[in-house]
Amino acid sequence: MVVILLIIVVLAGGAGGYVWSMMRPVEASTEPVVFEIMSGSGTSKIADQLQEEGLIRSGLTFKGYLKWKKLGSNFMAGTYSMNPGVTYDEIVSKLSSGEVVPEEMVKFTIPEGYTVLQMAGKLSYEHVVDRDEFIKLANDPSAFDVDFVKDIPVDEELRYVLEGYLFPETYELKKGSSTQDVMQRMLEEFQTKINSIPDLEAKLQEKNLSLHELLTIASLVEKEVVVDEERALVAGVIYNRINQDMKLEIDATVQYLLDKPKERLFFKDLKVQSPYNTYLNKGLPPGPIASPSLPSIEAALNPEASEYLFYVTKKDGSSGHLFAKTYKEHQQNIAKSKAAQ
Structure with a gap:
């Protein structure tokens, strides 16, 4: 009996030793x-x-x-x-x-006022997206799962359907994200920013505007204005000219049509045949000409009331504008601006 117990103890000890060695x-x-x-x-x-x-x-x-x-x-x-x-x-x-390995991320910035083509070029250069695919997807809103996309007008005159809707911001995504993933994230950011604007729907109804039209005005403001304090005032001028059935005659709409923006437009440039050319056509262009910032969108939604119908850029380096109620005053401002050079 003693021998049997001794054998059991030895076996148990051996098993325990084996388990212990396996746990090391x-x-x-x-x-x-x-x-x-x-x-x-x-x-x-x-x-x-x-x-x-x-x-x-x-x-x-x-x-x-x-x-x-x-x-x-x-x-x-x-x-x-x-x-x-x-x-x-x-x-x-x-x-x-869940102490997992941090995913490798890629960070990139879309500046305010960038166009689809500028975004595609920048992000392709930074190896974030495929340029051709980015441009192709900019005309394929059905590829994205964002609520507002279905409300973008079906208009053959639109140069890029998603122009203006890819929100300018600094982003951080997983390295290796697809071009579609990158654009989806930008559209989601636009949705978030739009949702943050108080009483947006009520104000759009009050102005009898669609979101697309609001965004178009905001893009004009974005491309025309450098000084933040002037955004709402310039937006007001745009509304004033539309209400008086005047052509907007905004240089940025012509620059949008050129292969490369020019420092100075010539009269021949103003004759470029396109529905976007506000020197030839009354009213708004078919869609946004760039991606506006939130302040420009808010300025377009809440324009500053005035009797101004004209503005010209100051040539004194301030990037501000001189505003005028009449064409005569506008001509005087142009002369004043040139004299300040």
Whole structure:
């Protein structure tokens, strides 16, 4: 009887020693092991994966350890990085807290007033998007899941359907995001910004404007104004000219049609045949000519009342404007501006 008990003790001790040896960390290394725990993976699969990755000696022992300690039910999916030599407790802690490898991100900025073509060029140069695909998708709103997209007019005269809707902002996305993902994010940002404007729908109805028309006016303001304080005043001039059935005659609408913007437009440039040319056509162009900032959108929604019908850029380096109620005053302002050069 004593012999049998002795044998049992020896066997138990041997088994315990084996289990203990299997629980010991593997040989330490400074070379991290990066692996992914897929969503829905159970503790058994995770244990086997850890053994295959060389992070533990025995998947079976790790399973037993988890069962004994009642652990593993809260392990999180994701990509992890661990160095060989980690203990069971360290592994459990990382998997339970979701201490995943930070995803590599790419950061980029879309300046206010950029056009679709400018965005495509900049982001392609920065290796964020494919230029041709960006331009193609700018005319395919059905490719995106954003509420307002369905309200963009179906108009063959639009140069780019999404012009003006890709919000100018600094973004950070996962590296390797597709061109469509990048544009989706920009459209979502536009939706967020628009939703932040108080009483937007009521004000649009009051002005008998669609969001598309508002955005078109805002884009004109964005391209015409540098001094923030003048945004609402310039917006008011645009409304005044429309209400008096005057052509807007905004240089930026002509610049939009040129392959490369010019420092100075010539009379021949003003004769470019296009529905966007506000020197030839009354009313608003078919759509936005750039992506306006939120202040320009708000200025278009809340224009400053005045009797002004004209404005000219000051040539004194201030980037401001001289405003006039009559054409005669406007001519005087032009002369005054030139004299300040």
